[in-house]
Amino acid sequence: MRTTAAQQPESLESSIDEIVAKLAEVDVDGRVRETAAAAFPETRGAFLRRALVGAGAGALGLAAVSRASAGGGLTKNDVAILRFDLALEYLQAGLYTEAERLGALTAKTLDWARVVGAHERAHAKAIKNLLGRKAVPSPAFNYGDVSSNERAFIKTAVAFEDLTSALLKWQAPRLDSRSILAAVVTLHSVETRHAAWIRHQVGLSPVTTAFDKPASQASMARLIASTHFVAARTRTARKKRAPRYTG
Amino acid sequence: MSGTYGETTPGTRRDLLRRGVVAGGLALGVGAFLGLRPDRASPAPSKALDAKIFDFALLLEYLQAGFYGEAVQHGALRGEVRDFAEVVAGHERAHVAYLRKALGAKAREQPSFNFGAATRDERKFVDAAVLLENIGVAAYNGQAAKLTKPALAAAAQIVSVEGRHAAWISDIAGRPPAPRAADPGDSAAQVTAALRATGFLRG
Numbered sequence: 001m002r003t004t005a006a007q008q009p010e011s012l013e014s015s016i017d018e019i020v021a022k023l024a025e026v027d028v029d030g031r032v033r034e035t036a037a038a039a040f041p042e043t044r045g046a047f048l049r050r051a052l053v054g055a056g057a058g059a060l061g062l063a064a065v066s067r068a069s070a071g072g073g074l075t076k077n078d079v080a081i082l083r084f085d086l087a088l089e090y091l092q093a094g095l096y097t098e099a100e101r102l103g104a105l106t107a108k109t110l111d112w113a114r115v116v117g118a119h120e121r122a123h124a125k126a127i128k129n130l131l132g133r134k135a136v137p138s139p140a141f142n143y144g145d146v147s148s149n150e151r152a153f154i155k156t157a158v159a160f161e162d163l164t165s166a167l168l169k170w171q172a173p174r175l176d177s178r179s180i181l182a183a184v185v186t187l188h189s190v191e192t193r194h195a196a197w198i199r200h201q202v203g204l205s206p207v208t209t210a211f212d213k214p215a216s217q218a219s220m221a222r223l224i225a226s227t228h229f230v231a232a233r234t235r236t237a238r239k240k241r242a243p244r245y246t247g
Numbered sequence: 248m249s250g251t252y253g254e255t256t257p258g259t260r261r262d263l264l265r266r267g268v269v270a271g272g273l274a275l276g277v278g279a280f281l282g283l284r285p286d287r288a289s290p291a292p293s294k295a296l297d298a299k300i301f302d303f304a305l306l307l308e309y310l311q312a313g314f315y316g317e318a319v320q321h322g323a324l325r326g327e328v329r330d331f332a333e334v335v336a337g338h339e340r341a342h343v344a345y346l347r348k349a350l351g352a353k354a355r356e357q358p359s360f361n362f363g364a365a366t367r368d369e370r371k372f373v374d375a376a377v378l379l380e381n382i383g384v385a386a387y388n389g390q391a392a393k394l395t396k397p398a399l400a401a402a403a404q405i406v407s408v409e410g411r412h413a414a415w416i417s418d419i420a421g422r423p424p425a426p427r428a429a430d431p432g433d434s435a436a437q438v439t440a441a442l443r444a445t446g447f448l449r450g
Contacts, residue, residue: 210341212407
């Protein structure tokens, strides 16, 4: 086997700190959590659970859920990677869900946003479960006109899907837990499908190379920063939050 | 195998339900179906195991490269389907070359295939392409956690491209390019059975 050695996770902590600090700084108004909750209402959730049990959830090893979803036993490194991914899934789910709600894009793009939005919400929920108590809540996002402007939406969606796929490739060899890795790879190929799909839909080449290269968390953090989607905390919100830290 | 690897009824209620069930499964915890592969259940990654897995992947890549190569050669495809076959044939040949180089002398030789009408009839070609690309994604995803980190890094670059191929040909065919929120991995036995079911493998 002559494969190049995976690089050590250089400056992994600092790039995560950068994004988590930015996300944690902002006020949590629950907008994305609300949309996520709307996507998984109690009744539908109960139905799905029944459906899953009917589909042989026993064979799927439901007993493993509590074990895997507790977030216990995860290394600090894996928690950091999963938290980064969770923040990213919140951000994407929020954008696509808002686009779907506003309905201002072309029918084809809205169809993409509807399907992919549901996937990203499911991904966020799954990663939250993997993290258990170590999960972080969603920050508030401000998508500006990106959720209602066709050109801006497509440009952003292509960038995010391509880079998310590349990011998961960067993270995969850096995960400590093989169970978590097995989970993340099932999301990875779906992100690449999203990227190829939106590219094809807008006349871009769906696949430009025989080997898709990885991209670091630092590059994703740069993309997120460039969008200004992570809303700045307002003066009012800061005042409202203050008592929580003085008592 | 079309129920597993190729969505034959796009946009139907059943399809939506299936998507929903998968989303529900994810909501319950990816750990549920990943619990099938706990850390201690599979053998520890090693170079020897990498070689076994890569040699298995090589069979799949030979088959894909042979399929697209023959389809291009026959010249029966038109328009974007033909573009797809030409571009993807090049990628699959690159994957074969990569795996052969990584395996060195241990690499298996290319078997002979019988693609029948699938490389001459556009409709059959599209069906088979969707199937083969989806099998590719499931095959790599099923082995990922068993690979050493350097081998995993390489396999991730390949499966990503298989996923793009799958989405592209599915969109051309008017089928859901990303039918599920997660692409579960398949075992080597499942993949072998799926490949045998195509009838493309001789013997």
